[in-house]
Amino acid sequence: MKLKDLAKSKLESGKTLKFDVGPFSIAVKSDFPNVYEEIAKIYSEFEVLSDEHFVDFEITLRNSHSLIRKFFRKQCFFQLGDQEPFTPIPANQAFPMFEWGLNWCISSNAHQYLMIHAAVIEKNGVCVVLPAPPGSGKSTLTALLVFSGWRLLSDELTLIETSSGLIQPLARPINLKNQSISVIKQAFPNVAHSNIVKDTHKGDVCLFKAPDASVANIDRKSKATHIILPKFSKNEALSTDPMSQDSAFFELIANSFNYNILGLSGFNTLTEFIDGTSSFNLRYGDNKAALEWFEALTL
Amino acid sequence: MLKFRSNTVTRTHEGHGTYIYNIKLSETLFIPIDVETFFTALSSGVENKSELTEVIVKDLDCSEEHAMLAVDNTLNSLQQRALIES
């Protein structure tokens, strides 16, 4: 059964939602009705789990304990088990907080993977990893590609299985900010997305649902073929600059969550991973040109 | 005696170079020499630099001068990161 098939009574405040997100089974409980609404919409294609099923991450998005704060300038607290790793944020940002919180849960704990802060997409066997610091336009580019037919493996967390060197998909929503939101909405008016949440520490935030086909292929792991570092600069002509293998290698380490924790296993996984890949710096100012360039890779 | 510090691991990728990792120091390094035998020689230890130069000349079919430069640069990089036994 998928989340979209759940009865409305299961989607009320205080109820626990249990579902698989790729290799992770999560349980979510909240005081805020909109969290349930958004999860049901954005994660509609994900499989629901039984009450007795094992849970990797027990997540709670709760209201303040303080009586005044329960009603006035409401806040949302994120909990994993009994731990509260973050300071609270305004309650209307509860769903983005769920997303950021789940990123944190995975990147802090899932050391069976070498984890890179990067997007990863795939088409016709061409699997591209896009590491990118904030402001590079990575998420907008990812959204354009994914809604134009590329498979989404992940928008934020590239999970490299240490046992096989393959990338494990998550197919979680794409996180877009500020102007990117309207760009993608205009280009793809039929794509489902969350409500736009204003005034977060990142500006306006909106989460775009992954295509059904990406979710359906969540168990299909891929071998990376390309590592591309995108840099958007308005009106700039498209140019590519091949990167040496070792530059790409160290770029991945710089963007990794846990290379240092994995020690030798991280080194072995990453050297194996980088073998056979091609890497480029990509500068572009026009989305259409960038899309075409990526399509050419798959021919 | 020129030898890698113990607990040093290497991975050579043909056409690119060799990645090096020391477990105790948690150091990661890349040397743009893809001659695997050069690094295995360093792992087991060599008496002097000329043994290493020989390996490079043989494998890359280059001049002794070029080989010596490569060897010197490599040893400098490794020594800077405390990866050569002293």
Next chain:
Amino acid sequence: MSNLLISLFNNPELAKKLSMYDWSKVVSHGRDQNMLGRIWWRLQSNSVEKHVPDRVVPHFTSCNLFVEQQEININRELEDISNTLVSRGIDTTVLKGAAYIAVSSSCKHGRIFNDIDILVDHSEIRDAEIALMTQGWFHKKETDYDKRYFREWMHEIQPLIHKDRLTTIDLHHNILPLTNKKHFNADKLKTIKLKQVPLLTFDLVDRFIHSATHLFTEGEFPHAIRDITDLIILYQELDGEAETESAHNLILERSKALGLDDYIHLALLFVLKNLDKELEHRQVESLVSKNAITFYVTVPAFKFVFTADSIAQGNFINNVGLFWLYMRSHLIKMPLHVLIPHICRKFIHNMKEKFKEEPVNGANK
């Protein structure tokens, strides 16, 4: 003792009987309590790790990777600390987590900790601090009050953080605060030399005494289960090594000599209960029962801390008990004439912070 983690720790065979729902709880509470690594070590030592479902194993092995890397890092840090301090003639004793690694105690297995605890003589604390600062360790921004609080009253100075590696050193000059009426000079504690670096650590008996004093003067218990299992393991290690006298007698004698009966008897009460040592447990119980408040208030409060799966989910009585332990810890640390101004000052400071713009950016704590 009914806590799921403690039950699994004391009886690893239980792994054969747990349901997937139980394993969810083991992972969740284990993660909260920093017990995942220790549980895995226990299961492996008893050859029952194959009974852990495949789905659950990654949580344990992930934690292990962390622990292995930690050991590598700590050994490197200890070498650096030893080069910095011992070379300047400052005798340095390594405590707690870093010490367990240095002596390869069974306590080190699966144990994650944040800071490196070291102890130097009170007269040398300023020199040690300066020496470490020359090697790149610095204090976080501190107020004048914090400075006084730590230096005049406490047994440690504020943490020193390395500017590049971000490791933290807690520099102690004693195991008890100066304001604690049981305070004694740290040179009364017995040390042994470490093998691989010229640093010292406490001998087996004083290792137990130190850990027990620490836990039973605490007011907050973020990982009580990890801490009590530390004591259980240390007791068993001592018992295994002790030649002429039992661990039990050695600890009681030492506790008396140092004047720490109030804390050590409590520690023994819970350790012996877990180890099913009935005779010794009854003996300690009769010692503890001599004080009514200890027996009827403090002991039940600690019992809740060590048996609840999650202390956040206690009832009203449990919460009163937790509050008592919090107050008790403050009363232990300082006499009333120091405590009251301190609490008032902290209260005013916290109120000021609350009226400022509260953090609304979901920043990492």
